[in-house]
Amino acid sequence: MTRVIKFTKMHGAGNDYIYVNTLKYPIESPEKLSVEWSAPHTGIGSDGLVLIGSSDKADFSMRIFNADGSEAKMCGNASRCIGKYLYECGLTSQTAVTLDTLSGIKILKLHVEDGKVNTVTVDMGRPADMKEQPIEANGQKFTGTTVSMGNPHLVIFVEDIKDINLESIGPKLENHPLFPDRINVEFAQVLEEGKIRMRVWERGSGITQACGTGACATAVAAALTGKSGRKTDIIMDGGSLTIEWDEKTDHVWMTGGAVRVFDGEVIMNDE
Numbered sequence: 001m002t003r004v005i006k007f008t009k010m011h012g013a014g015n016d017y018i019y020v021n022t023l024k025y026p027i028e029s030p031e032k033l034s035v036e037w038s039a040p041h042t043g044i045g046s047d048g049l050v051l052i053g054s055s056d057k058a059d060f061s062m063r064i065f066n067a068d069g070s071e072a073k074m075c076g077n078a079s080r081c082i083g084k085y086l087y088e089c090g091l092t093s094q095t096a097v098t099l100d101t102l103s104g105i106k107i108l109k110l111h112v113e114d115g116k117v118n119t120v121t122v123d124m125g126r127p128a129d130m131k132e133q134p135i136e137a138n139g140q141k142f143t144g145t146t147v148s149m150g151n152p153h154l155v156i157f158v159e160d161i162k163d164i165n166l167e168s169i170g171p172k173l174e175n176h177p178l179f180p181d182r183i184n185v186e187f188a189q190v191l192e193e194g195k196i197r198m199r200v201w202e203r204g205s206g207i208t209q210a211c212g213t214g215a216c217a218t219a220v221a222a223a224l225t226g227k228s229g230r231k232t233d234i235i236m237d238g239g240s241l242t243i244e245w246d247e248k249t250d251h252v253w254m255t256g257g258a259v260r261v262f263d264g265e266v267i268m269n270d271e
């Protein structure tokens with residue numbers, strides 16, 4: 001039997017995913033499809049697959065699969081893109097939307113101008129599991145900070161980010177024995193007060209142009225180690241996000257853009 005699955009390709013700061021509205025197009029094996037569709041030459045090409053669905057606890061739900069098919073608990077960039085998708089596709093007319101994720105319910109605030117969602121602010125909740133982490137890989141010694149934003153991150157500040165060979169060291173740190181569940185890795189450099197340059201090696205997807213939860217983790221690690229205040233712009237390969245770690249509530253707020261790149265359809269030949 002043949003069936004069509006419509007999808008939308010979107011990116012947040014260059015972190016690109018394939019979005020499927022599962023209310024209309026149910027997906028049976030997202031792990032397998034994420035691997036096939038994310039492949040740059042033989043698939044659609046993306047950092048992974050994001051499923052938008054219903055929820056009995058929130059307005060909508062999000063599931064996120066990395067390019068290797070592994071499921072993550074949270075994705076910052078995808079949460080902003082979902083806000084744009086829901087509003088611009090007419091699935092909601094609200095500018096405050098709740099999103100059920102494997103790391104809890106997140107609140108999206110959509111900033112709308114002329115019917116279009118330009119930027120989205122997400123309440124990313126409280127950071128957790130913060131600790132100083134000495135680590136060695138490729139014969140190099142680093143001291144990082146672990147931060148969980150629902151998913152695990154290791155943030156390492158360096159003098160000059162250009163000295164880091166991310167392609168070589170990223171997989172070593174992702175799969176380091178210290179992290180049995182693997183980890184997302186951020187290398188960061190303070191540029192000036194309130195501005196941090198960051199590059200990311202994502203668990204399950206490798207080098208991506210940006211990571212929303214990674215930007216939050218970097219801002220938290222910077223504030224904890226006295227490298228910045230509570231509000232920071234995180235500048236990544238594909239764009240910037242503004243992160244604020246609120247002192248009163250302990251919640252991290254992420255603000256940034258979301259872009260709809262194109263719509264497409266996949267013709268599935270089900271056996």
Ligand SMILES: N[C@@H](CCC[C@H](N)C(=O)O)C(=O)O
Pocket residue numbers: 015064066071072073074075076077078151152184202203204205208210211212213214
């Ligand atoms: N790109 C994302 C995070 C996606 C999941 C991550 N690779 C993991 O496995 O935890 C973001 O924008 O937060």
